[in-house]
Amino acid sequence: MIEHPRADELIEAVAGWVESIRPQLNPRDAFLSRVAVNALNAVKRELVQGPAAEAAAVARLSALLGVEGDIKALNAELCERLRRGEMGVETPGLVAALKAGIEDQIAIDQPSYVSVGSR
Amino acid sequence: MEVDIPSALAALAPKLGGTGVEKAQRLTGGASMETWAFTLVGGGEPQPLILRRRAVPMDPETSRSASMAAEAALIHAAGHAGAPVAPLVRLCEPEDGLGEGHITGFIAGETLGRKIVADPRFDGVRPHLARQCGQILARIHTIPLGATPLTTADARGELDRYEAIYRSSGAERPILELALQHLRRNLPPPLPNVVLHGDFRNGNMMFDPDRGVAAVLDWELAHVGDPAEDLGWLCVNSWRFGRADRPVGGFGDYQDLLEGYIEAGGVEIPLSRVLFWQALGSLKWGIMCLMMYSSYATGATNSVERPMIGRRVSETEIDLVNLLEAGL
Structure with missing residues (x-):
């Protein structure tokens, strides 16, 4: 049953329209329109993938730090321990947890990005 | 205005x-x-x-x-x-x-990084570009220190500067935090300072399909510092345009860059020193992206480009994690 357009459908429609007018734009606006479409697509991916990515990050950081909290609090706690030198690259599980989290984030921000070390 | x-x-x-x-x-x-x-x-x-x-x-x-x-x-x-x-x-x-x-x-040619790494027009010259870049950097690094007034910054100074910018942004990004601490503990031994281009990367050069580098552009970030800084910046993955497997600008290998540098009179620089500056380059670019986003968040600029650059911080973070994992 079709009830109302989902947020990601609205974004897709707007992105499609911006794409369609690009050929009429001057070079500067054509460039900015490409940036605008990238922005809309990132928002769309965040709507779809964001909740699961955040839940996974909360679970990982809670396990790593041994404390509970929301993503903001856990991030702040981790940063504080890194600043104080209580954790570093040698901390078991730290780099792996950070890597899993950033892989989810890049899948939202720039899914086509090929990171260093990958082939 | x-x-x-x-x-x-x-x-x-x-x-x-x-x-x-x-x-x-x-x-x-x-x-x-x-x-x-x-x-x-x-x-x-x-x-x-x-x-x-x-x-x-x-x-x-x-x-x-x-x-x-x-x-x-x-x-x-x-x-x-x-x-x-x-x-x-x-x-x-x-x-x-x-x-x-x-x-x-006006120098004719191509500046778009993704064309340099992928367009068949550059297939012939591409294998020579890393060595050529090494040679050009060695020549730039012979510019007399007194040629024009420039700021000086070594690795510690760069870390201090970018850490201050990061702190003032109020952001809490664990990977940037880890990279800051790790690089601070692994500073390379000092080398004599040279004049640096400061933004020598694929995207800031005009390339000719036959001759390779036709002009080095965008000198506004020139400063005085560690010669490996310019070499490392050229290898930051954000300027490889999808060719992460070709570490120098998405077009070449470290060894060609370093050999070209020595051929044109540059000092011998170990790869580990280039990797240090490459990681510091990713960190700096990540913090610059945060800063450009701040200029939108605070209302100083309103272009759609600015907030979207904020979404490029994560690319620097995934590169930093991979470098740290590989034992930088």
């Missing part, structure tokens, strides 16, 4: 040796600097020229840009040192009505 660039250029034409300008057009790219192409007419053959001007007022507190006057002096000195540059035509005066800027000759 909006400036009518085509009109200002037309008024300036007599001082450039012509009677008018045609086809003045802003080129894409560049969030802080504007680049315009135009053709000077009325002085014999029509002459294609390039205007670079500061698009937003310079903030000496957070910007490390050299003045356009210093940039102009460097372009001259770099040409003298044997580096390919677009010749300087005019350093803009206040009465030119163009703000802070300069005009150079």
